[in-house]
Amino acid sequence: MKRLPLLLLALPLAAAEVCPPTAATPATGTTDGLTWRSAAHRYAKTKFCIADAVSIAARDSGVPIEWPDAGIDQASLAGNLSVQFCCFDAERIASGTLRHGSPLQAITVSTHIPDEEGAEGHNEGYPDLIEEDARISTISIRGTLWDGERPLRVDLLLRCSASQFAKEYAYQFTIEDRSADKILVEWNLLRDLRARLTPSMQTTRFAHTFVFLSPTAPRESESVIEIRGPGNQVAGRFHVGGFTLSETAR
Numbered sequence: 001m002k003r004l005p006l007l008l009l010a011l012p013l014a015a016a017e018v019c020p021p022t023a024a025t026p027a028t029g030t031t032d033g034l035t036w037r038s039a040a041h042r043y044a045k046t047k048f049c050i051a052d053a054v055s056i057a058a059r060d061s062g063v064p065i066e067w068p069d070a071g072i073d074q075a076s077l078a079g080n081l082s083v084q085f086c087c088f089d090a091e092r093i094a095s096g097t098l099r100h101g102s103p104l105q106a107i108t109v110s111t112h113i114p115d116e117e118g119a120e121g122h123n124e125g126y127p128d129l130i131e132e133d134a135r136i137s138t139i140s141i142r143g144t145l146w147d148g149e150r151p152l153r154v155d156l157l158l159r160c161s162a163s164q165f166a167k168e169y170a171y172q173f174t175i176e177d178r179s180a181d182k183i184l185v186e187w188n189l190l191r192d193l194r195a196r197l198t199p200s201m202q203t204t205r206f207a208h209t210f211v212f213l214s215p216t217a218p219r220e221s222e223s224v225i226e227i228r229g230p231g232n233q234v235a236g237r238f239h240v241g242g243f244t245l246s247e248t249a250r
Contacts, residue, residue, distance in 0.1 A: 018049055018051075018084040018085070018086045018138055018139075018140040018157070019039070019040075019049035019050060019051035019085075019086060020049075026038065026039035027039070027093065027110040027112070029107075029109060031107055032101070033056055034054065034055070034063075034101075035054065035055045036052075036053070036055075036067075036098060036109055037051075037052065037053045038050070038051070038053075038070065038093075038109070038110065038111045039052075040091045040112040043086075043087060046089065046132075047086075047087040047088065047089070048087065048089070048090065048114075049084065049086035049087055049088070050084065050085045050086075050088070050112045051082065051084045051085075052070035052072075052082070052084070052111065052112070053080065053082045053083070054070075054072075054077070054080075054081050054098075055077075055079065055080040055081070056077050056079065056100075061078065061146060062077060062078055062145070062146025062148070062235075063076065063077045063078075063100060063101060063102070064099075064100065064101065064104060065077050065098070066098070066100075066104065067098045067099075067111070068096065069096040069097075069109075069111035069113055070083055071083050071085065071139065071238050072236070072237075072238055073238060073239055074236070075145060075235070075236035075237070076145055076147070076148070076235055076236065077143070077144070077145065077146065078144045078145060078146040078152075079143060079144035080143045080144060081141075081143035081144070081236075082141075082143055083140070084139070084140040085114070085137075085138065085139055085140075085240060086138045087136070087138070088115070090114070091113065091115050092113060092115040093110050093112055093113075094110070094113045095108060095110055095111075096108070096109060096110075096111055097109070125164065126163050126169060126217075126218060127163065128163055128164070129163050129172070134161065134163065135163065136160070136161040137159070137160045137161070137240060137241045137242050137243070138157070138158070138159045139156075139157075139225070139238065139240040140156065140157050140158075141154055141155075141158075141225070141236070141238060142155050145229075145235035145236050146235060147228065147231060147233050147235040148229070148231065148233045148235075149229070149231060150181075150229065151181070152179070152181045152183055152227070152229050152235050153179060153180035153181045154181070154183060154227060154235075155179045155180070156175070156176065156178075156179065156185065156227070157174075157175075157176040158174065158175050158225065158240075159172070159174040160172070160189065161243065162218035162243035165213060167215070168213045168214060169213070169215070169216065169218055170211060170212070170213055171193060171211070171212040171213075171214065171218065172209065172210065173189070173190045173210045174207055174208070174210075175187070175190075175207065175208050176206050176207040177206060177207075178206050181229075182229075182230060183227055183228065183229065184227070184228040184229075184232070185226070186225070186226045187223060188225075189221060189223040189242045189243070190210060192244065193212050193245070196245070199211055199212050200212075214245060216245045216246055216247055218244065218245065219244060219245070219246040220241060220242070220243060221242055221244045222239055222240075222241060223239065223240055223241070223242035223244075224237060224238070225237070225240065
């Protein structure tokens with residue numbers, strides 16, 4: 001009987017910053033009660049993380065935010081929001097649009113974004129998760145969102161990985177939820193894999209881990225994460241890179 005590689009991703013999942021607060025070369029700005037910040041930090045010699053944050057002056061109701069370059073497709077803010085990503089081979093600064101308010105007002109901001117070589121440029125394949133060049137995508141979402149009725153204090157850490165395990169491939173998803181308020185998390189890549197494969201599962205106090213084995217090689221894919229409140233209204237929708245079956249239909 002095969003032993004699924006659950007322990008390989010038993011990496012530290014404590015509620016710590018994915019990207020250190022000492023991240024260098026921040027881009028910042030303030031306008032109409034909105035403050036934004038984008039920064040990058042270099043790990044060792046070869047990896048980078050990115051940390052983006054936005055906050056509003058008014059905290060009694062939701063303020064719509066759209067900042068695609070920061071992974072925020074849409075969010076309703078009731079305070080501060082921090083979105084952090086790790087890890088990338090390279091990063092660069094891009095000029096893009098941040099929309100906020102009702103009606104939405106657009107401002108031009110500078111954002112640190114990944115500058116990867118892309119799936120075809122990866123020569124490392126899908127090594128073991130304990131290797132330095134392991135294929136792991138991480139996103140941290142922390143702050144206070146608004147679900148239409150109440151503030152939602154969110155503290156999420158999500159990891160998606162793909163690795164080769166014997167003659168098969170292992171896909172692993174971990175959702176760590178330390179949020180002060182009850183939230184619902186929907187992750188499209190995890191949902192799609194569960195519809196096709198039966199995972200091995202591991203649950204701790206804060207984290208749920210799902211491992212899938214398949215002979216089908218992975219492909220890189222943009223994943224969408226939705227956060228909802230008790231009323232099932234979307235308070236935030238985010239995107240981050242991930243991995244799924246190469247044969248999985250979009």
